[in-house]
Amino acid sequence: MKIPLSWLKDFIDLNGLSVEDIARKLTLAGMEVDEILYAGLPMPVYKDGEKHEFKTNGIAWDKEKIVVAEIREVKPHPNADKLTLLDLFDGKQEQVVLTGAPNIFHLKGAGKLEKPIKVAYAKEGSTLYDGHADGQVLMTLKRAKIRGVDSYSMVCSEKELGITEESDGIIILDDDAPVGMPLADYIGDAVLDISILPNMARNANVIGIARELAALTGRELKQPKIEFKTSGESVNDLVSIEITNSELNPRFVAGLIRNVKIKPSPYQIQRRLKLAGIRAINNIVDATNYAMLELGEPLHAFDYDVLKARAGKNKIKINTRVAKDGEKLTTLDGVERKLTAKNVLVCDEKGSLSLAGVMGGSESEVYDASKEVLDAKGIETKPGEIPQGKITSRGKSTVNILLEGAAWNFINIRRTAKQHNLPSEASFRFSRGVHPALAEIGVKRGLQYMAEWAGGTVAPGLVDVYPLKPKDSVVEVTSQDAKKLLGIDLTVKEIAALLERLEFKCEIKDTKVRVTAPSHRMDIDEGVVGLADVLEEVARSYGFDNIPVTTMADALPPQVGNPIHEWEEHLRDLLVALGLQEVVTYRMTSVEKESRVAKYDEYVRMANPIAPEKSVLRRSLIASVLDVLEKNIRLGESLSFFEVGSIFEPVKNNLPNEPRKLAIAMTGIREATAWDVKDSAKLDFYDLKGRLELALSGLRLTNVSYTATESTPYLHPGKAAEVKVNGQVMGVFGELHPLVKEQYELGDSPVLVAEFDLELLRKATPTYGIMPVSEFPSIYEDIAIIVDESVLADKIEALIRQTGGKTVTNVRLFDVYRDEKIGAGKKSLAYSLTYQAEKTMTDADAAAIRNKIVKRLEHEVGAKLRS
Amino acid sequence: MLDQLNEIEKSALESLAAIADQAALDAWRISTLGRSSPLMQVFAGFGKLSKEDKPVVGAAANRVKVALESALAERAEAIKNAALAKSLEEEKLDVTLPGRTKHIGRLHPSTQQLRRVLAILAEMGFQVYTSREVETDDINFQMLNFPPDHPARDMQDTFFVEAGDRGDNPILMRTHTSPGQIRAMREAVATNPQNPPPIRIALPGMCFRYEQITARSEIQFNQVEGLAVGKNITFADLKGTIADFVRRMFGEGARLRFRASYFPFTEPSAEVDVECFVCGGKGCQVCKNSGWLEILGCGMVHPNVLKNGGYDPKIYSGFAWGMGPERQLMLRNKINDIRYFWGNDVRFLEQF
Numbered sequence A: 001m002k003i004p005l006s007w008l009k010d011f012i013d014l015n016g017l018s019v020e021d022i023a024r025k026l027t028l029a030g031m032e033v034d035e036i037l038y039a040g041l042p043m044p045v046y047k048d049g050e051k052h053e054f055k056t057n058g059i060a061w062d063k064e065k066i067v068v069a070e071i072r073e074v075k076p077h078p079n080a081d082k083l084t085l086l087d088l089f090d091g092k093q094e095q096v097v098l099t100g101a102p103n104i105f106h107l108k109g110a111g112k113l114e115k116p117i118k119v120a121y122a123k124e125g126s127t128l129y130d131g132h133a134d135g136q137v138l139m140t141l142k143r144a145k146i147r148g149v150d151s152y153s154m155v156c157s158e159k160e161l162g163i164t165e166e167s168d169g170i171i172i173l174d175d176d177a178p179v180g181m182p183l184a185d186y187i188g189d190a191v192l193d194i195s196i197l198p199n200m201a202r203n204a205n206v207i208g209i210a211r212e213l214a215a216l217t218g219r220e221l222k223q224p225k226i227e228f229k230t231s232g233e234s235v236n237d238l239v240s241i242e243i244t245n246s247e248l249n250p251r252f253v254a255g256l257i258r259n260v261k262i263k264p265s266p267y268q269i270q271r272r273l274k275l276a277g278i279r280a281i282n283n284i285v286d287a288t289n290y291a292m293l294e295l296g297e298p299l300h301a302f303d304y305d306v307l308k309a310r311a312g313k314n315k316i317k318i319n320t321r322v323a324k325d326g327e328k329l330t331t332l333d334g335v336e337r338k339l340t341a342k343n344v345l346v347c348d349e350k351g352s353l354s355l356a357g358v359m360g361g362s363e364s365e366v367y368d369a370s371k372e373v374l375d376a377k378g379i380e381t382k383p384g385e386i387p388q389g390k391i392t393s394r395g396k397s398t399v400n401i402l403l404e405g406a407a408w409n410f411i412n413i414r415r416t417a418k419q420h421n422l423p424s425e426a427s428f429r430f431s432r433g434v435h436p437a438l439a440e441i442g443v444k445r446g447l448q449y450m451a452e453w454a455g456g457t458v459a460p461g462l463v464d465v466y467p468l469k470p471k472d473s474v475v476e477v478t479s480q481d482a483k484k485l486l487g488i489d490l491t492v493k494e495i496a497a498l499l500e501r502l503e504f505k506c507e508i509k510d511t512k513v514r515v516t517a518p519s520h521r522m523d524i525d526e527g528v529v530g531l532a533d534v535l536e537e538v539a540r541s542y543g544f545d546n547i548p549v550t551t552m553a554d555a556l557p558p559q560v561g562n563p564i565h566e567w568e569e570h571l572r573d574l575l576v577a578l579g580l581q582e583v584v585t586y587r588m589t590s591v592e593k594e595s596r597v598a599k600y601d602e603y604v605r606m607a608n609p610i611a612p613e614k615s616v617l618r619r620s621l622i623a624s625v626l627d628v629l630e631k632n633i634r635l636g637e638s639l640s641f642f643e644v645g646s647i648f649e650p651v652k653n654n655l656p657n658e659p660r661k662l663a664i665a666m667t668g669i670r671e672a673t674a675w676d677v678k679d680s681a682k683l684d685f686y687d688l689k690g691r692l693e694l695a696l697s698g699l700r701l702t703n704v705s706y707t708a709t710e711s712t713p714y715l716h717p718g719k720a721a722e723v724k725v726n727g728q729v730m731g732v733f734g735e736l737h738p739l740v741k742e743q744y745e746l747g748d749s750p751v752l753v754a755e756f757d758l759e760l761l762r763k764a765t766p767t768y769g770i771m772p773v774s775e776f777p778s779i780y781e782d783i784a785i786i787v788d789e790s791v792l793a794d795k796i797e798a799l800i801r802q803t804g805g806k807t808v809t810n811v812r813l814f815d816v817y818r819d820e821k822i823g824a825g826k827k828s829l830a831y832s833l834t835y836q837a838e839k840t841m842t843d844a845d846a847a848a849i850r851n852k853i854v855k856r857l858e859h860e861v862g863a864k865l866r867s
Numbered sequence B: 001m002l003d004q005l006n007e008i009e010k011s012a013l014e015s016l017a018a019i020a021d022q023a024a025l026d027a028w029r030i031s032t033l034g035r036s037s038p039l040m041q042v043f044a045g046f047g048k049l050s051k052e053d054k055p056v057v058g059a060a061a062n063r064v065k066v067a068l069e070s071a072l073a074e075r076a077e078a079i080k081n082a083a084l085a086k087s088l089e090e091e092k093l094d095v096t097l098p099g100r101t102k103h104i105g106r107l108h109p110s111t112q113q114l115r116r117v118l119a120i121l122a123e124m125g126f127q128v129y130t131s132r133e134v135e136t137d138d139i140n141f142q143m144l145n146f147p148p149d150h151p152a153r154d155m156q157d158t159f160f161v162e163a164g165d166r167g168d169n170p171i172l173m174r175t176h177t178s179p180g181q182i183r184a185m186r187e188a189v190a191t192n193p194q195n196p197p198p199i200r201i202a203l204p205g206m207c208f209r210y211e212q213i214t215a216r217s218e219i220q221f222n223q224v225e226g227l228a229v230g231k232n233i234t235f236a237d238l239k240g241t242i243a244d245f246v247r248r249m250f251g252e253g254a255r256l257r258f259r260a261s262y263f264p265f266t267e268p269s270a271e272v273d274v275e276c277f278v279c280g281g282k283g284c285q286v287c288k289n290s291g292w293l294e295i296l297g298c299g300m301v302h303p304n305v306l307k308n309g310g311y312d313p314k315i316y317s318g319f320a321w322g323m324g325p326e327r328q329l330m331l332r333n334k335i336n337d338i339r340y341f342w343g344n345d346v347r348f349l350e351q352f
Helices: A019-028 A102-107 A183-187 A198-203 A206-217 A267-275 A283-295 A304-311 A410-419 A425-430 A437-454 A479-486 A492-500 A527-542 A563-577 A591-595 A621-632 A685-698 A758-763 A793-807 A843-861 B002-017 B022-033 B038-048 B053-090 B109-123 B151-155 B179-191 B235-250 B303-309 B325-333
Strands: A002-004 A033-040 A056-060 A066-076 A084-089 A094-099 A112-122 A127-129 A138-140 A144-146 A149-151 A189-194 A239-243 A251-258 A299-303 A316-322 A328-330 A336-338 A344-348 A351-355 A401-407 A463-465 A474-478 A505-509 A512-516 A638-646 A649-651 A654-657 A660-668 A704-708 A715-725 A728-736 A751-757 A779-788 A808-817 A826-835 B134-136 B171-173 B199-208 B220-230 B256-263 B266-275 B292-301 B317-323
Touching (some): A002 A267, A019 A189, A084 A102, A304 A344, A410 A425, A410 B151, A479 A492, A479 A527, A492 A527, A527 B303, A563 A638, A621 A660, A660 A685, A660 A758, B002 B038, B179 B199, B179 B303, B220 B235, B235 B256, B256 B292
Parallel strands (some): A033 A056, A239 A316
Antiparallel strands (some): A033 A189, A066 A084, A127 A138, A316 A344, A474 A512, A649 A654, A715 A728, B266 B292, B292 B317
């Protein structure tokens, strides 16, 4: 919400406060000022090292150089058809100024003007925005010769002065603009761009912000003076209103003004609207927008004569009702809308007129015959953007206006605006809640401005149907309540004073304040919630910064830790220590992407996917990590990634299961290359296996076994293993199946992957005991045995350990060897054994054990000792 | 004889001075101090000397021997030093050549930041509580005081999951970690329904919002929330706790301010700005020239939320605050594109 400072000053005296002071007070009280835009007023100058406080933009207008002037004659340029020369008086002297402005071009050669035109005049050396540049580019006005004529000054457009981002033509000021006055003193302004929180819709208007400032500064809020003369037949005799559903439409107010003349609004009004980000259209539409921005009540103007024609000889009967499913209405943006029974319509006897609270219908809208393209009121447009209008041929401009101000159910309006994708200034406010009390004051304010700017006469009375008057909430507050929630000591008197500044009515009864919410507030409840609502206002009024800073005195709960989280963090550390890079990926993926490595029938599907490649929740963590590997494949000689996270298993019409998984993918070379390390072997099955062994031992899992598996479709059937702990399968790993690898761009090296179920792994029983470190010397001995190829290494190691018993403390395979001497189908396995006992072992002791081992191996697996 | 000794000494010292290597030195030792050397011959012929000459020649011969031995030791030392100096010179490396590297692993930057945050919270007594990423509408929104179709929902655009018609309770991707507040409170109440225990937890986890993926917005991001519930917890305590956290997280001197704000699940609500730690508040691109960085949202737990968690809001109060680890990293490290986080490009990951 953009609020010009000059407008705020209509309602509160801000003398002695800088723009930054005002912005700071609002920001701390919940109306965050995102940016301050200067359009004329002096900007703060920060000395070196001084602290900034707000994002600022815009320009200050030099008081010496930029002044109000009047054009006395528009003369042709001797050498250029599209330029004119202006005879202009700047309050001190006559000037000749060159311009190409289209909006005074028609006066060229008309001689001395009967009524001089007031303009913004900038002299040599002024700093302005370049009117011809794209965007806002600062420039300094310099002397130049243009087509043979000396040019040293200019008349300014809104773009050049930073009032709007785009403009066509020069500013034409109001007739009463004082010639010679510095422009900054006349219309210099600053605009506060304020974020309006969803519970502060009451402040999405000038008077709302002024009211908050009054509370924050202790100054008086000047209530708007609403006065206008009335004459003619009362609107009550001409129009009736009927409300079908008071929950959806608690109040409907309508007023009538006759004989308006549609034309541009006064420049001061246009300027304020533009600074607030609203296009100026004509005095009638501007009056509805201006009143809305000022008071917060969105208004809708109907062409009274259209309604009258539709009613024929009957009285105009307005009614509000929900639409029939499939009912149609052409809104004033020219779009035919198909409605549902949840949308509320404003209708007359003949049918629908407007989509209540969101957008008017095209047929009954205010029409300006001087414009071929009908401007659409209510469409939210960015500055400089032309809203979609519609060519009509009604022929005659609107002269009589029925002005609507109503209250609507905010939930319903929000739904309708979303359904039809129609965000507008009106629906923004109505969908956050506009108090029904504003309907009446809003209509009156709108009629007042129309009478002022369009010269019409207001009909006596208002049609006001108000079936559902909200009750002002009442809450009782004590000093203890403030102490308990806020931690501050306040007397009931102090509480009352803080709330009264925000227009709450407070009655003190002994130890209690009975607080009644003001009638512009819809966000104050009753009971225990109401108490919190009111205490929030006490805190805001007191100032959050003034609330003390204390240490919690409340009991510290039993400290229990989170073993699952801690275990996962430990696992991450182990994997990082083993050289794996952690990745974190999107939970959302596509079936196509995942099906490259794993195929599932059922997925958790997004009802509103943001993109086709993010339409389901992942079921395979391997797929996620492989995607990362593929993405990085050219970015490293060796890539090892892991992710720890949830996958999502669908459960029909219910929450999915979210099991935690670990996935690993690696490829590339084993050793990092350097200037003298050129060749490294490629990572293979055993590199991954070694890391898994170390990780599992880091988790203190000891009873681990590895079994070949051919049942994991994405793994190479000959290079895949299941990992069992205490006999239970925890995960699989191996080399990626060549056909799966083909689906990816993963280079030539083998790709190794692993996937574990973390719940199973976490629940596997770890062993925490460690072997004592003996003081007696160990004996080391190597033995090599020859066995058939079919004998697996883990079998031999198990036999050695079983036979050697406690004395054999370590068995390490250090060589696997095959050649002709050993014979085809045979292999030699060489083991390094460590013998250790609680005494000094002799070679004879070791030999005795070794002989037992060799005999056992000969007997069980047909091994032969290799000499 | 004495002349002969002087001559031996003189010529031996002269030849020693010319020696530069160990082999020549050994040869010199043998020829000068060896058994058959002229000096040793003098000692050998000692018996033949007269009684008067013996002490004179003996003293002179001994003096020459000691002098030559000491000269030899000195020379040997010099030769050794020269050889060492030479070999050290020859072994000289180009220390500017790059070192041999290793393929090392790292934690994802988000994990690193989550750990920093959670470590501070743990020391402050806030224990980690994690909960599911896919949630029901009632726990993600309604129990946190966002009624269906309420404008507050505009603050959190939502991904919904296909799950048949569940009326007002569809299934969705959690938009914040706050549903964990409800779950944690209910679990605590279940342990002692008559007198529920106080709560102090940290809720980390991935959250999801329906946004276009751009440099500034992502569809998923981590959040960490702190929640304290008890019989005696005030807004002043909230300020104190946040001040402690901010000091630990952003440094001793970090100035902060509380701005009134709105979140459906807290009241009063505030946003906390910390003085820009990039420019010290002078104004820079990171703080958009405002001097302040918005780092967290907080407030007193809304009575409806306490009630929905099973805590009587007439007896209990509490506070909660939430923040984004990725946002913290972006501010601290001047990361200008949030897409880097789930892009997992090693050139990004390797910088943490």
